[in-house]
Every structure is written in structure tokens, then in C-alpha cells.
Amino acid sequence: MVTIIDEGRDRSKDGVEINRVKDKARLAVQDAGRIAMTYFRQRFDHWEKSPGQIVTDADIAIDRFLHEALVDEANGDGWLSEETPDDHKRLDRRRVWVVDPIDGTRSFAAGLPEFTISVGLLVDGHPVLGFVFNPANGDFFEATAGQGAKLNGRPLHATWRQSLEGANIVVSSSENKSRHFADYMPGANLTTIGSLAYKLCLVAAGRYDGYLTWRRTHDWDIAAAVLVLEEAGGLISTPDGQPILLNRAEPWHEGLIAGGPALHQAVLDTTAKAYGHLRGHR
Template sequence: MQAPDEGHGREEDRELLVAAVREAGRIALTYYQTKLKTWMKGSDSIVTEADIAVNDQLYRDLALARPGYGWLSEETEDDMVRLSRTRVWVVDPIDGTRAFAKGKPHFVISVALVEDGRPVLAALFNPATDEFFEAVTGGGATLNGEPIRVGDRAVIEGARMAAHAPMFKHPAWPEPWPEMEIIERNSVAYRIALVACNAADAALALNTKNDWDLAAADLVLNEAGGLLTSHDGKVLIYNRELPRHRSLLAAGPKLHEALMARVGLLTLPA
């Protein structure tokens, strides 16, 4: 008997994913730089009508087309049925909503297909800049159809770091950080994609992120020759009961090792 989440080939799923994410980008642009309806989710998370419209479209195009796959999205109530599924769509309809709401082009639509805890297909699309990142496990990563590769920087000083600048000035650091070029982007997934295409050298965050922030970007970076781990070097596993990660460190292998020497022994508050 065929399992409920089997029966579709990787290429079929890739074509479905790419078409859905491109359509999501088209929908997002109809709201971009317009007067948006917005509200707060929790104490500090903004949601816009565009997030919901894109989420609904992706659900129709992906979840309904693959009823045997699980679904995990920032804008859908979590359904623990996903834990029983081998394959799960992991979705952030708009990663970087604050930037999107302000009319800044620092956001992406982020979708991965996770299989047995790791992403196997990924698409990240910034429709405002027309940047479409795509990756297939074992098949490399591309930006607008062209192969991408991480840089080979090995030293922190002078690195282009995609991160929140005040983090590096915190008094708790035992020694000051060397001078770096800090690249601020509201979208975590976009920061990691910039590392993948060598527009940044590294990304670092020491606060909690969710599966939907990281899964697609993880595969894009990995297939571009980079590493995405927790700050202490652990590989990220997706589609767990609590789909969260305490930190992230993204870089090419040499710089990842140098950054691990500085942050790998940190004990972060629970």
C-alpha cells in the first residue's frame, strides 16, 4: 500500500513549488507600497493583509495539490498532523513583513519542502528586486537560473556580516569584535540567501528563529557550498514538535569555522 505522502517525484514537486512561489510574488507585489491593513500578532509581530493573501494562495497551490504532505506556515494555526508526514511544506508567506509594510525591498517569500527533518526543495523570491533563489538537494543552488556559490573568506575582520548591528556592541562579549561591514535586512531568510550568492560573507543571530524563517534558506546556502547551523555548530532539524531554533550561524566553511571559534562556546539564556 502506498503511503499517503508518497507518489510524487522530486521534479514534479519542484515545478509545483516554483510556479506557486512565483504566483505568490505576483500577489505580494499587488500590495507592496500600498496602504496596507496591518495588525499585531503577539507583542511584537506585525501581520499584513498581504501575508494572509499570499499564505492562502500558497496553501491552495501547494497543500491542496499534495494532500498527503504536511503543512507548517507562520500564518496558519499549527496542525500536529504534520509530525506524522514524511514530507512537509514549510512556509513563510512574507519573511520580512516589517520591511514589506514600510515599502522596503528587504523581504522574501520563503518555501521549502522538508523530508525527514531536512529541506530537499527550496524557493526564495524577492519580487521587489526580482531575485529568485532556488535549490534542490544534490542539485546546487541558483539565483535567477544562474549557479551561485558562497565566498571563500576565512577571516572575520572586514567581513560583510548580515546581522543586527547592536548585537556586536553588547557588553557581554569578552573581547571586541573586529571591524565588519554590517548589512541590515529585516528578513532572516534573505540575509542567508545573500550569503549563498556571495553578496554577504556571513549571517549571525543569537535569538530564536522558526522553521519557516530558515528551512528554505538552509538548503539554498547548503547547495551553494555554505553551512547553516546553530551558533554552537549543530545541524538544524525541521518539522519537530516545537519548530524553533535558538540561534543561527551562516557562512562559507572557512569563515564558519572562524566564527565558531568566537561564538561556539556561548551559553544562551533559555
């Protein structure tokens, strides 16, 4: 389980504060979804911020809105977002908002309903609140540390599937074209959709049994969804089984494996050799 508060602190005060912030954050994410839908399938500007990485007017508008709505300067909140330069001030802050204004920007720009708004709150490096919202279909995932995860108000539970045979695994379409993950997980059924945060939440909801990527991911992709998944009983790690550590100086991770408790280990064991070979050739 996630450890939220350092020993020696008044935990009751922290709990009250988190519940107050949760209501504000939920409304902000819902409003951000409405902003996203004013751009979705409309004409808007988009450009490459780096090779293969696009950003749109909607990303920038939502990023600015969420920063204004969420950050409490008097409380010393930190901020980490895909669309804001990282000045590392967050490393000295106890509370840090981790945001991807549109996760799955390429799908969003293509008019595909496979994108989300992802907002997580970290306290002492641990996720305590997580919101992942797909405004195109209304899927609203949320989690509070120690209180479970929900989809549109209904409790979530990851699956208890143990075997990869017949398991439903969700992966990235573009990555699967180059990795051919089916070669490493024979018998599994692979599905591809957009938005990393969305994929993790769908595993939390039991719509898929597991998720795998060997690509580099960032805190803003996963901070909210990690909490949703773990509060639904799922597990997540790096492809070599190491825990996910958030709000480090370099906020990225070399791949992820996620799933229910039994399947997570099965994916780790089945793909370990191939992943080790890949790392050896990087």
C-alpha cells in the same frame, strides 16, 4: 549533504516526483510574488499578532494562496506556516511544506524592498526543495537537494573567506542595536537588512561572507534558505555548533551561524564565549 530518502525506498520514483513538484512550486512562488506586489507600498491593514510581531492582509492572502497551490491532500502533504495555526499533523507526514508568506513583514509594511516569500519542501525532515523570492527586486533563489542552488538561473557559490578580518557579515538591525556584534567580531564589516531568509540567501550568493543571530528563529524562516545555502557550499548551525533539525514538535532554533566553510568555524570560535555567557543568563 542532505539525506533525502530513507534506505529501502525506490529513489528514482522520488526523484521524478520531486522534479514534478518543483515546477509547480516555482510557478506558485512567482504568483505569490505578484500577489505581494499588489499590496506593496499600497494601503492595507496590519496588526500585531503578538508583541512586536506584525501581520498584514498580504501575509494572510499569500498564505491561503500557497496552501491551495502546493498542498496535495491525496499525497498526505503536511503544512507548517507562520500564519497558520500548527496542529502538529505534519509530524506524521512524510512530505511537509514549510512556508513564510512574507519573511520580513516589518520591512514590507514600511515599504522597504527587504522581504521575501519563502517556500521549502521537506521529505523525511530533510529539505529537498527551496524557493526564496524577493519580488520587489526580482531576486529568485532556488535549490534542489543534490543539484545546487541558483539565483535567477545562475549557479550560486558561498565565499571561501577564512578570516573575520575584512569579512562582510549581515545581521538584524534591531538585534545589532542591543547585541553590538562588532564587539565580538572586531575587524568584520557588519551590514543590516531585513528578512532572515533573504540574508541567508545573500550569503549563499557570496554577497556576504556570513550571518549571525542569537535570536530564536523558526522553521518557516529558514527551511528554504538552509537548502539554498548548503547547496551553494555554505554551512549553517546553531551558535554552539549543533546541526539544524527541521520539523520537530517545537519548530524553533536558538540562534544561527551561517557562512562559507572556513568562516563559519571562525564565527563559531570567535563568538563562543560571548554566546555561552548569554545562555548562562537566560
